[in-house]
Each structure stands twice: as C-alpha cells, then as structure tokens.
Amino acid sequence: MTSALVLDRVSVRFGGFTAVEDASLDIAQGEFFSFLGPSGCGKTTLLRAISGFVQPSEGRVLFEGRDMRGTGPNERPTALIFQNLALFPMMSVAENIAYGLRVRGMGKRERLARAEALLELIALPGQGNKRIDELSGGQKQRVAIARALAVEPKILLLDEPLSALDLKLRQHMRTELRAIQRRVGITFIYITHDQGEALTMSDRIAVMSRGVIQQISDGETLYHQPRTAFVAGFVGENNALPGAVLDRDGDLARVQTELGPLPGRNSRQLAPGSEAVLFLRPEALSLVEPGAGRLAGTVTGRAFEGATTHLTLRCGGGRALLLSLSGAAARQAPEPGQEAWLDYDPEAAILLPREGYGDA
Amino acid sequence: MHSSTGQWVILAVPVLMVLALATLSWRERRALGPDAPPGFIARNGWPVASFLILAVVLWTVFMIVLPLLSMIDLSFRPRLPPAQWGNARDIYTLDHYRFFLFGSNTSTDSWNVTHLKAFGLTILVSILVTALDFCICYPVAFYMAKVARPARLRLMMLMLIAPYWVNELLRAFAFRLLFSNQGLINRVLMSLGLTDQPVDFIAGDVALYSGLAYAYLLMMMFALYNAIETLDRNLIEAARDLGAPWWHIHAFIVIPHAKPGIGSGATLVFMLTAGSLAAPLILAGPRSLWFTPIVYDRFYQAFNWQQGAAYALILLVACIIFVLGVLKLFRLGLGEIAK
Ligand SMILES: Nc1ncnc2c1ncn2[C@@H]1O[C@H](COP(=O)(O)OP(=O)(O)OP(=O)(O)O)[C@@H](O)[C@H]1O
Ligand SMILES: [Mg+2]
Numbered sequence: 001m002t003s004a005l006v007l008d009r010v011s012v013r014f015g016g017f018t019a020v021e022d023a024s025l026d027i028a029q030g031e032f033f034s035f036l037g038p039s040g041c042g043k044t045t046l047l048r049a050i051s052g053f054v055q056p057s058e059g060r061v062l063f064e065g066r067d068m069r070g071t072g073p074n075e076r077p078t079a080l081i082f083q084n085l086a087l088f089p090m091m092s093v094a095e096n097i098a099y100g101l102r103v104r105g106m107g108k109r110e111r112l113a114r115a116e117a118l119l120e121l122i123a124l125p126g127q128g129n130k131r132i133d134e135l136s137g138g139q140k141q142r143v144a145i146a147r148a149l150a151v152e153p154k155i156l157l158l159d160e161p162l163s164a165l166d167l168k169l170r171q172h173m174r175t176e177l178r179a180i181q182r183r184v185g186i187t188f189i190y191i192t193h194d195q196g197e198a199l200t201m202s203d204r205i206a207v208m209s210r211g212v213i214q215q216i217s218d219g220e221t222l223y224h225q226p227r228t229a230f231v232a233g234f235v236g237e238n239n240a241l242p243g244a245v246l247d248r249d250g251d252l253a254r255v256q257t258e259l260g261p262l263p264g265r266n267s268r269q270l271a272p273g274s275e276a277v278l279f280l281r282p283e284a285l286s287l288v289e290p291g292a293g294r295l296a297g298t299v300t301g302r303a304f305e306g307a308t309t310h311l312t313l314r315c316g317g318g319r320a321l322l323l324s325l326s327g328a329a330a331r332q333a334p335e336p337g338q339e340a341w342l343d344y345d346p347e348a349a350i351l352l353p354r355e356g357y358g359d360a
Numbered sequence: 361m362h363s364s365t366g367q368w369v370i371l372a373v374p375v376l377m378v379l380a381l382a383t384l385s386w387r388e389r390r391a392l393g394p395d396a397p398p399g400f401i402a403r404n405g406w407p408v409a410s411f412l413i414l415a416v417v418l419w420t421v422f423m424i425v426l427p428l429l430s431m432i433d434l435s436f437r438p439r440l441p442p443a444q445w446g447n448a449r450d451i452y453t454l455d456h457y458r459f460f461l462f463g464s465n466t467s468t469d470s471w472n473v474t475h476l477k478a479f480g481l482t483i484l485v486s487i488l489v490t491a492l493d494f495c496i497c498y499p500v501a502f503y504m505a506k507v508a509r510p511a512r513l514r515l516m517m518l519m520l521i522a523p524y525w526v527n528e529l530l531r532a533f534a535f536r537l538l539f540s541n542q543g544l545i546n547r548v549l550m551s552l553g554l555t556d557q558p559v560d561f562i563a564g565d566v567a568l569y570s571g572l573a574y575a576y577l578l579m580m581m582f583a584l585y586n587a588i589e590t591l592d593r594n595l596i597e598a599a600r601d602l603g604a605p606w607w608h609i610h611a612f613i614v615i616p617h618a619k620p621g622i623g624s625g626a627t628l629v630f631m632l633t634a635g636s637l638a639a640p641l642i643l644a645g646p647r648s649l650w651f652t653p654i655v656y657d658r659f660y661q662a663f664n665w666q667q668g669a670a671y672a673l674i675l676l677v678a679c680i681i682f683v684l685g686v687l688k689l690f691r692l693g694l695g696e697i698a699k
Contacts, residue, residue: 051601074603086594090616100602151602
C-alpha cells in the first residue's frame with residue numbers, strides 16, 4: 001500500500017488561535033477518507049492546508065513522499081470541490097468542466113471532447129451548452145465533480161459538497177459519489193459533519209474536535225471501540241454516565257456513577273480514582289425481570305420506529321437513559337409510567353477518560 | 361418647414377409621452393384582472409400619489425425633455441436677431457451642421473479642419489483617458505474589493521475620496537501649478553538632474569491629459585469596486601486550484617464578472633471627459649484643441665446660440681454612439697450597466 005498523502009504533525013494557527021493542532025495521518029492511494037466533526041472544528045482549514053490555500057504553521061504535507069511546502073494550489077496534484085461548489089456562472093457547463101484543461105493549454109476541440117466524456121460519466125450527456133443557473137442542485141453538484149476530475153487530480157478534496165441538497169438527493173448522491181470514486185479509482189478526501197454520510201461512504205474516518213484529530217479508523221471501530229469520550233458521544237447514540245473509577249478487574253473496571261457502581265470495559269487502562277465516563281449504547285441495554293439487573297427507572301416515552309422501538313427512562317437523580325429494543329423485546333416493552341429494570345453485558349459498555357466529554 | 365411648427369412639436373412630445381406611459385400602466389393593471397394587488401394610489405392615498413406624479417412629471421419635462429428638445433430645435437434655426445424670431449425668414453436649416461463640416465454656411469469646398477480636428481481629438485483622447493483610467497483603477501479596485509482588510513479598505517476609500525472634496529476648478533488649478541515651469545514636478549526633475557531646463561507640460565498637453573484622467577477617476581474606481589466586490593472569492597480560489605495563473609483568473613473570471621461595472625464606469629468617464637470644460641479651459645496649452653471650449657465659444661464669444669446648440673448636439677450624439685458601442689462590445693443590456 002503506497003500513501004497518496006501524509007500529514008506529518010500539521011498545525012495551523014491564525015494569530016493566537018489554533019484551528020488545527022498536531023494532525024498526523026497517512027491516506028492510501030484510492031482510499032475514500034472522511035473527516036468528521038462538528039461545525040468549526042477545523043475541517044475546512046485542514047483541507048485548505050492540504051490543497052495549499054493556507055500554509056501549515058508547523059509540520060509537513062507530503063504527496064507521494066514530496067514535501068509540498070512552497071508549492072501553490074495551482075501546482076498541487078489535488079482538486080478541491082468547494083462547500084458552495086464555486087462553479088463559474090459566466091461560463092457554460094462544458095466550459096466550466098474544461099476550464100482546467102484550457103488553463104493547461106489544451107485545444108478547444110480536444111477539451112470540449114473531454115468535457116463531453118466527463119458529462120457522460122456524471123450522467124448529464126449532451127448538456128454542455130446549458131448555463132450554470134439552468135441546472136438543478138444535484139446537477140450542479142455533479143458538474144463540480146466533473147470540473148475537478150477533468151484535470152485528472154491524484155486526490156479529490158470534497159468540502160461538505162452535499163450539505164446544500166435535500167435529504168433525498170443527498171442519499172442518492174452518496175451512492176453516486178462512491179460509484180464515481182470506484183470508476184475513476186483516485187483518492188477521495190471527504191469532509192462532513194454528517195456522521196451518516198461519513199459512515200456509509202468512507203473506508204476510514206478521522207473524527208475531529210476543536211482542531212484535534214480524536215481517532216482515525218473505519219466506521220465500525222469508531223462505533224464499537226471509540227478511543228475518546230468525544231468520539232463515543234459524537235458517533236451514534238450513547239448513554240453517558242460520568243463518574244470516578246472505583247477498582248479494576250482484568251479488562252473491566254467499576255465506576256462510581258449517579259446510578260451506583262457500574263462495570264465497563266477499561267480499554268484505556270484507567271487507574272482507580274481517575275475521572276471517567278461510562279458509555280452504554282441504547283441497543284446494549286436490555287429489559288430484565290422486576291427487581292433484577294443493574295439499573296432501574298420509570299418509562300417516560302416510547303417511540304415506535306419500525307424495526308426498533310425507542311424507550312426513554314428516568315432513573316435516580318433525574319438522569320435519562322435511552323434504550324432501543326427490537327424483535328420480541330420491542331413488542332413486550334413497558335408503557336410510559338411503568339417501572340422497568342435493565343441490565344447490560346459489561347463487555348459492551350466502554351469506560352473512557354472524562355477529557356473532551358461534552359464538547360460536541 | 362417653418363419653425364413655429366417646431367414649437368408645437370416641442371410642447372406636444374412631452375404630453376404625448378406622459379399620456380402613452382399612463383395608458384401603458386393602465387393596460388398593464390387591467391391585464392392583471394380583478395385580483396391585482398392594491399395599486400400605488402390605493403396604498404398611499406391620493407395626496408401622496410398626486411404629489412409624486414406631479415413632481416416626477418415636472419422634473420422630467422422641465423429638466424430633461426424640454427431643454428433637450430428646445431436645443432434640438434434651436435440647432436436647426438438660422439442665426440437671426442431676436443426681433444426676427446418666428447417671422448418668415450425663421451425656417452429650419454442645416455446651416456450650423458454644414459458649418460461644422462465645411463467651415464462656411466454656403467460653400468462645401470474645404471473642410472472645417474480646426475473644428476473637425478478638435479472634435480476627433482476630443483473623442484480619441486476621451487477614449488484613451490477612459491482606457492487609462494481603467495488601467496489605473498482595476499488593480500486598485502481589485503485590491504480594495506478582494507485583498508484589503510476592512511481597516512485598510514476604509515483608509516484607502518478616504519484617501520481616494522478626500523481630494524474630490526475640493527472643487528473641480530481648484531483641482532484643475534492645482535494640476536496647473538504642479539505641472540508649471542516652476543512647479544513641483546519640474547523642480548524634482550531638475551534637482552534629480554534628469555533635465556536642465558523645465559519641461560513644458562502645459563504646451564505638451566501632458567497636464568491636460570493627466571488632469572482629465574484624474575478628474576473622473578473616482579467614477580471608474582467605484583464602478584469597478586462595486587462590480588468586483590460581488591465576485592465570490594471561492595471562484596478565484598477554484599480557478600487557482602484548477603491550475604490557473606493569476607492573469608488567466610483576471611482575464612477569464614474577474615473581468616467577465618465585472619463587465620457591467622466596466623461598462624458603466626467606461627461610459628461615465630467617457631461622457632464626462634468628452635464634455636468636461638474646467639480642465640480644458642485651465643490646463644490646455646495655447647495650441648491645444650478640445651471641443652468643449654469651442655462649443656462654449658459659440659455661445660459666449662460668437663453669441664451664436666444656434667450654432668452652439670448644433671455643436672453641443674453633435675457631441676451628445678457622439679457620446680450616445682460610444683455608449684451603444686460599449687454595450688455592443690460587452691454584449692450588455694442598458695439595464696445592466698445602470699445597476
Ligand atoms: N482565515 C482565518 N482567520 C482566522 N480564523 C479562521 C480563519 N479560517 C478559519 N478560522 C477559524 O478556524 C476555525 C475552524 O474553521 P473551519 O472553517 O476549518 O471549520 P469547519 O470545521 O470547516 O466548520 P464548518 O463545518 O462550519 O464548515 C473556526 O473557529 C474559524 O473561525
Ligand atoms: Mg467548513
């Protein structure tokens with residue numbers, strides 16, 4: 001596996017403000033790599049550092065081993081798709097797509113033929129003469145992709161390209177984007193604050209918070225083995241119970257929470273006494289016989305969502321717990337107002353350091 | 361045609377225009393049918409509406425339409441003492457236009473070289489001044505609109521506008537002082553040893569052309585600034601990301617976007633330059649030719665108002681042709697540059 005892009009301890013500062021801190025990663029050729037994080041966490045800034053619009057204050061950006069310091073955006077093997085697409089309104093669709101080729105001095109006939117081929121790729125054949133404002137949102141989207149692909153970049157950078165589209169179109173474009181990436185076979189670096197988007201499309205995801213990369217792994221690992229409290233809280237639904245570590249027992253440890261001492265998997269080897277948060281996935285909780293189990297509470301809400309049913313419970317100290325049930329368990333779920341007793345497999349609960357909890 | 365009929369035309373045209381516009385708006389409202397939104401009168405009441413209508417009608421008729429029409433009318437009348445105005449000899453004639461071309465009311469043997477040359481030079485120099493203003497303003501306007509930070513931008517705006525608080529005549533005199541034999545520029549040139557004798561900028565028309573270029577610079581500046589300001593910065597970055605060098609971005613992204621601004625700036629600067637009087641009167645050398653002082657002389661030296669009107673009209677038509685030419689060149693509509 002050769003790397004297409006390496007970030008080596010990259011930091012970006014604006015005056016005294018650190019937008020990206022100490023980001024290191026290694027993206028493979030042909031990978032679909034996503035950055036996921038809440039608004040303002042530094043995703044666009046990192047992408048601009050990769051494409052050359054901002055210089056890292058520290059660290060290096062390497063393409064196939066070549067240091068990119070001093071190389072401008074027009075000389076890098078990347079093409080960027082902007083958050084607002086930035087199509088040229090003064091040009092036709094075909095001229096937009098062919099712009100990068102025109103800059104490279106390709107003849108008119110040849111570049112328009114290339115544009116037409118790309119229009120086929122994005123399923124808009126013969127529409128090259130349209131004006132940009134005659135296109136629908138999804139079509140503009142695809143033209144922006146074609147314009148970027150026309151210059152045959154080694155890496156395509158996409159900055160939340162689907163955020164302006166409606167839900168239906170967004171879901172359609174997800175599959176479309178993935179299909180285009182498979183067809184052209186180049187590296188895609190994708191930015192989003194929508195975890196559904198990141199989880200469905202990406203080979204690997206880097207979760208960011210406040211300019212810091214929290215974890216880099218595939219979607220399943222992010223979901224089941226989060227490394228930080230931020231990732232556990234940001235990716236998927238989770239019940240978070242803060243407390244202090246009581247004692248350790250092999251891979252497990254017990255935490256003193258508002259709801260009493262509770263066990264969980266101590267993947268970060270926290271020492272007794274340290275501040276921690278216990279994360280319980282809603283689907284890891286199950287209903288048990290009255291009086292049994294580690295947790296108890298009053299049902300305050302019940303929502304049927306087809307395959308699953310969501311229950312909300314109010315436990316001691318007013319803390320709310322979310323529980324999702326499926327199959328037979330869902331049909332026997334208690335009604336609002338009734339008492340319920342819960343239990344979970346300690347291996348499915350995760351104990352993480354408190355730091356960064358509540359940032360999302 | 362006897363010129364007293366001309367009087368009737370002058371009075372009738374504005375009335376007909378007002379009537380035509382009123383009919384047009386009445387028909388438009390009727391086409392909307394019964395569920396038309398409440399009209400202007402219904403919304404604001406009769407007093408406001410009639411005041412506004414009256415004000416607008418009077419303004420256009422008295423300030424724009426009537427003066428123009430009577431000037432056109434005047435330019436076709438023979439030069440007569442006021443006592444004979446309207447009598448049998450007062451018939452429409454092309455005398456003054458003939459004079460402009462041939463320098464005589466009767467013969468067509470030789471061209472009116474002085475006036476034609478002045479006219480041609482005025483148009484040509486105005487075009488060059490417009491082009492020069494564009495070249496000066498474009499980089500500055502681009503810098504202000506897309507590069508400068510807000511504090512720097514405010515400072516630049518102030519520095520651009522402040523000189524224009526001074527009256528146009530005073531500015532022209534300042535240029536004259538600057539360019540005179542003992543002026544600052546000559547003294548600097550001589551102290552640097554570049555010349556040992558003062559350069560006569562006035563006779564060389566350098567002072568005139570610089571004065572004209574400076575006089576209406578601000579029009580071009582703000583037309584360009586406003587147009588470039590609306591360009592999405594991401595478009596520039598997108599072009600750069602696709603590999604475009606800076607000149608390509610300006611030629612194919614920024615300038616096409618700023619086209620309406622360039623058009624309105626160019627037409628404004630051209631018309632004001634071609635029609636400017638203060639700078640040519642004060643800065644022109646003894647042998648310079650500029651058309652507006654000639655027009656001025658027709659009125660106030662030769663007391664030939666009819667001929668003056670004809671000359672002014674020729675300049676006006678030339679300006680209109682220039683505007684239409686610019687529109688055609690940039691493939692713009694009249695509405696776009698008026699924005
Ligand atoms: N040129 C700049 N000067 C100063 N601060 C900046 C600059 N660009 C970005 N920032 C700051 O850096 C932080 C990260 O911004 P960035 O645009 O990277 O966020 P983002 O993750 O892309 O957010 P979003 O999802 O809303 O697009 C923000 O707090 C922003 O204010
Ligand atoms: Mg962003």
